[in-house]
Amino acid sequence: MKGVLMVIRFLIEKEFKQMMRTRVLPVVFVMLPLFVLFLMPKAATQEVKNLKVCVVDNDHSPLSARLVHKLSASTYFVLTETCPSYREALHCMEAGRADFIVEISPGFERELVAEGGSRVLVSVNGVNGVKAALGSSYLSQILTGYAAELWEEEGLLASRPVLAGLDVCPRYLFNAGLDYTVFMVPGLMAMLLVLVVGFLPALNIVGEKERGTIEQINVTPVGRFDFILSKLVPYWCVGLFILFYAMLLARVFYGLVPAGSVGLLLLFATLFILVVSCLGLIVSNYSDTMQQAALVMFFFLVIFILMSGLLTPVSSMPAWAKAVTYLNPLRYFIEALRMLYLKGSSFLELLPQFVALSLYAVVVWTWAIVSYKKNR
Amino acid sequence: MKDKYVIEAEGLTKQFGAFTATDHISFRVHEGEIFGFLGANGAGKTTAMRMLCGLSRPSAGWATVAGYDVCRQAEDVKKHIGYMSQKFALYDDLTVFENLRLFGGIYGMSAKTIREKAERLLGELGLAAERDALVASLPLGWKQKLAFSLSIFHDPKIVFLDEPTGGVDPITRRQFWELIYRASDRGITVFVTTHYMDEAEYCDRVSIMVDGKIEALDTPANLKRDFGVATMYDVFLALARRAKRTSD
Numbered sequence: 311m312k313g314v315l316m317v318i319r320f321l322i323e324k325e326f327k328q329m330m331r332t333r334v335l336p337v338v339f340v341m342l343p344l345f346v347l348f349l350m351p352k353a354a355t356q357e358v359k360n361l362k363v364c365v366v367d368n369d370h371s372p373l374s375a376r377l378v379h380k381l382s383a384s385t386y387f388v389l390t391e392t393c394p395s396y397r398e399a400l401h402c403m404e405a406g407r408a409d410f411i412v413e414i415s416p417g418f419e420r421e422l423v424a425e426g427g428s429r430v431l432v433s434v435n436g437v438n439g440v441k442a443a444l445g446s447s448y449l450s451q452i453l454t455g456y457a458a459e460l461w462e463e464e465g466l467l468a469s470r471p472v473l474a475g476l477d478v479c480p481r482y483l484f485n486a487g488l489d490y491t492v493f494m495v496p497g498l499m500a501m502l503l504v505l506v507v508g509f510l511p512a513l514n515i516v517g518e519k520e521r522g523t524i525e526q527i528n529v530t531p532v533g534r535f536d537f538i539l540s541k542l543v544p545y546w547c548v549g550l551f552i553l554f555y556a557m558l559l560a561r562v563f564y565g566l567v568p569a570g571s572v573g574l575l576l577l578f579a580t581l582f583i584l585v586v587s588c589l590g591l592i593v594s595n596y597s598d599t600m601q602q603a604a605l606v607m608f609f610f611l612v613i614f615i616l617m618s619g620l621l622t623p624v625s626s627m628p629a630w631a632k633a634v635t636y637l638n639p640l641r642y643f644i645e646a647l648r649m650l651y652l653k654g655s656s657f658l659e660l661l662p663q664f665v666a667l668s669l670y671a672v673v674v675w676t677w678a679i680v681s682y683k684k685n686r
Numbered sequence: 687m688k689d690k691y692v693i694e695a696e697g698l699t700k701q702f703g704a705f706t707a708t709d710h711i712s713f714r715v716h717e718g719e720i721f722g723f724l725g726a727n728g729a730g731k732t733t734a735m736r737m738l739c740g741l742s743r744p745s746a747g748w749a750t751v752a753g754y755d756v757c758r759q760a761e762d763v764k765k766h767i768g769y770m771s772q773k774f775a776l777y778d779d780l781t782v783f784e785n786l787r788l789f790g791g792i793y794g795m796s797a798k799t800i801r802e803k804a805e806r807l808l809g810e811l812g813l814a815a816e817r818d819a820l821v822a823s824l825p826l827g828w829k830q831k832l833a834f835s836l837s838i839f840h841d842p843k844i845v846f847l848d849e850p851t852g853g854v855d856p857i858t859r860r861q862f863w864e865l866i867y868r869a870s871d872r873g874i875t876v877f878v879t880t881h882y883m884d885e886a887e888y889c890d891r892v893s894i895m896v897d898g899k900i901e902a903l904d905t906p907a908n909l910k911r912d913f914g915v916a917t918m919y920d921v922f923l924a925l926a927r928r929a930k931r932t933s934d
Contacts (some may be wrong), residue, residue: 320791324780331779526775529739530792531764685741685760 317532321540329544335510339548343502343556348563350498351491358444364391364399364408371419373460377430380456381412386448400433409435410445422460491564496647497620499556500582504611504640507549507583511590512607514541515682516597528684538679542587549583550576569654575647578660581667582643588674589639595681614640642666690717692844692875693738697747700733707733709898710747715844720866720876722886725895726926731879732772734895735846738877739769752843765793768837768845768874772852774829778822782813782832785821786839793840807835827858831865838869845869847878851885863888883919894922896929 329335363381367374382389390407393399402408413431415421421428432449434442518524527537553575560566568575590607597603615621617631618640624632635641642663649655649663657664693715700708708730715721725731736742738751740760749756752766776785783804790800808814811831816824824832830850838845847866851859863885870876878889886892886906893903902909902925906918913921 316796317792317794320788324777324784324788327784328777328779521778522771522773522775523777525741525771525773526769526789527792528741529764529767529769529771530789531761532792685743 318536318540321532321536322543325540325544329548339506339552340555342506343552343559346498346502347495347556347559351494351564358441358448359386361387361409361441361445361448362390362407363387363410363412364393364402365389366393366396366399366411366413368416369414369418373419373422374414377414377453377456380452381449384448384452386445387452396431403433403435409441410449412449492566492652493648495560495564495566496651497618497644499553499560500618500640500644500647501615501620502552502556503549503579503583503643504586504614506552507545508586508590508611508614509604509607510548511541511545511587512593512597512603513590513600515591515594516600516603519598520600534679534682534684538591538675538682541591542584545587545590546580546583549587550579553579566651568651570650570656574657574660575650578643578646578650578663578667581664581671582639584671585639585667585674588671588678591678592674592681595678595683614638617641618644620644636666639667639670642670691715692717692753693721693749693751693877695734695738695747695749698734698737698744698749699746700730700737700742701745706898708737711895711898711900712747713893713900713903715875715877716890717843718870718873718875719890720870720878720888722889722892723877723879723895724881724886724892724922725879726929727881728931729895729929730898731895732848735848735877735879738763739767739846740764741769766843768840768842770833770837770845770847770850772848774826774833776821776829776833776836779820781818781820782808782824783817785832786836789836790839795840803839807839811835827854830854830858831862834862834865838874841872842874844875844877847876849879849881851880851882859885883917883922886918886922892918894925896925897931901925901928 365378365381367378378389378392381387387410391399391402393402396411396413399408399411399413403411411431411433413433415429415431418428418430430453432446434446436442515524518527557568557575589610593606593610594603597606617635617638618624619635620640624635624641627635646660646663646667649660653659691714693713695714696712697710698708698712699706699710711730711734723731723735733742737744738749738756740751740756740763744757751763754760754762754766756763777788780788786804786807787797787800790803791797795803804817805814808817813828813832816828821829821832834847834850837847850866851862854862859882866876866878866888878885880886889906891903891905892909893900894909895901902912902921904912909921910916910918913924915921915924
């Protein structure tokens with residue numbers, strides 16, 4: 311047993327030296343989390359802002375001017391144009407200068423005063439569905455808000471414009487502000503791990519094949535378990551470094567700290583890193599060139615990320631796609647990470663994710679050892 | 687001493703699809719001898735050697751190396767052999783000492799033993815000053831000497847050398863053979879392939895492979911007498927001309 315431990319020590323030492331001597335890697339370990347965590351939550355946000363509105367005011371009255379002013383005062387909308395006619399406004403939309411056209415009918419003020427109500431035509435550019443749907447709901451909020459204001463101030467309107475009697479007042483749990491970054495950051499941490507500790511092992515063994523050094527290893531009595539373990543240990547360390555570093559960045563940039571136990575986070579990360587680096591090693595074992603390994607791993611990583619619930623919720627996927635996500639280790643890890651970060655879930659609540667990742671780990675670790683062939 | 691065999695091969699064959707790289711070869715190597723394994727490019731030398739080292743599984747036939755079956759006990763074979771491949775296979779991004787430390791460690795040597803042995807070895811090789819230099823920075827001749835020294839660092843019973851002096855200048859080649867003799871004096875059996883016929887003369891016995899088969903096997907002196915020629919070079923030419931395979 312002592313002898314085996316000794317051998318492992320020498321092998322691991324070699325892997326660390328090689329990793330640190332590949333000049334670019336330590337730089338990647340430091341810069342990649344910084345960039346991903348700083349840029350992505352800001353750029354990949356699903357909040358809709360700065361919608362371009364073009365107003366056609368056919369009334370030119372104080373009340374219509376006040377409505378236009380309310381629109382332009384909102385942070386969601388930017389008033390880009392005021393056109394004299396709907397036709398010209400349409401041109402603006404075609405030219406990409408407007409997402410919304412708000413047309414105020416002639417006699418808007420008169421109708422409000424005389425009849426207690428009037429109409430506003432809203433035309434929406436539906437090319438980007440998310441933008442259109444969210445934008446129209448913001449817009450109608452502003453319009454009903456305006457109507458309510460008029461009703462309260464001046465009694466202009468005959469009836470209260472909102473459905474009186476049923477006032478919905480939601481209280482959002484775990485993420486009170488529905489802050490998108492809070493949701494995104496744990497997912498991005500998982501993505502970082504996949505990119506680094508999934509990709510590097512895929513290039514490792516096949517790199518030794520290309521350079522011929524694997525021959526000198528294969529002709530020694532080194533055990534397959536030992537050899538694979540020595541390849542995994544450095545990625546464990548790198549993966550955990552990246553995770554803790556990312557947690558620190560999340561705290562500094564977004565004031566985000568896990569609501570749950572850091573020990574559990576560590577447990578899940580350890581399991582997950584084992585799974586993805588074993589997958590990388592398996593790809594490496596079956597590949598003949600680094601190029602081939604990189605392409606195959608790229609294929610898997612794209613699928614893992616798209617089918618993980620990182621960007622789109624798993625619950626809204628069609629049934630077959632949902633079924634595919636059950637095979638995706640990233641899905642379980644992102645779920646666990648979000649539950650730990652936002653809800654502070656206990657181990658018992660995370661048991662399904664733990665069991666799934668453990669099973670996965672046993673299968674891929676065995677596979678990684680068996681697929682490493684010392685003679686063929 | 688000469689009747690103990692450390693390598694025995696019987697009908698050893700390797701097929702890659704329809705191509706038979708090594709075709710039913712049988713031979714025995716005595717303990718302690720320097721055995722030259724000759725043949726033109728593509729004759730099947732490297733394939734045969736890889737089977738003996740447990741890197742490649744034979745398609746048919748059997749062989750024992752150091753008393754272990756190369757098919758069923760490949761990992762036991764590996765404990766008792768050293769191997770130097772045709773292509774330089776040490777870690778370029780590790781230093782000279784780190785390479786010795788790694789492979790010494792793999793063969794179960796302690797850190798202390800490795801350090802002591804490495805100092806002595808590097809002194810003998812005249813590489814003491816390069817102890818902490820990256821292997822990538824060494825000239826080819828030194829790399830080859832280092833690779834050889836590393837292949838016998840753990841005192842194996844047998845060492846397999848696949849064209850160890852390829853691309854090396856005559857002086858270094860000469861020094862290299864002195865290293866081989868020194869290893870042989872320590873009792874290590876040397877199994878070596880080469881294209882240099884002067885090197886064939888240094889061997890105790892040589893075999894010559896043509897198209898995957900062993901066509902001749904004897905001492906250099908006997909071979910020259912049997913073929914009625916003056917040099918090993920002429921023996922080799924006489925046999926290699928029979929080859930039907932084109933060289934690679």
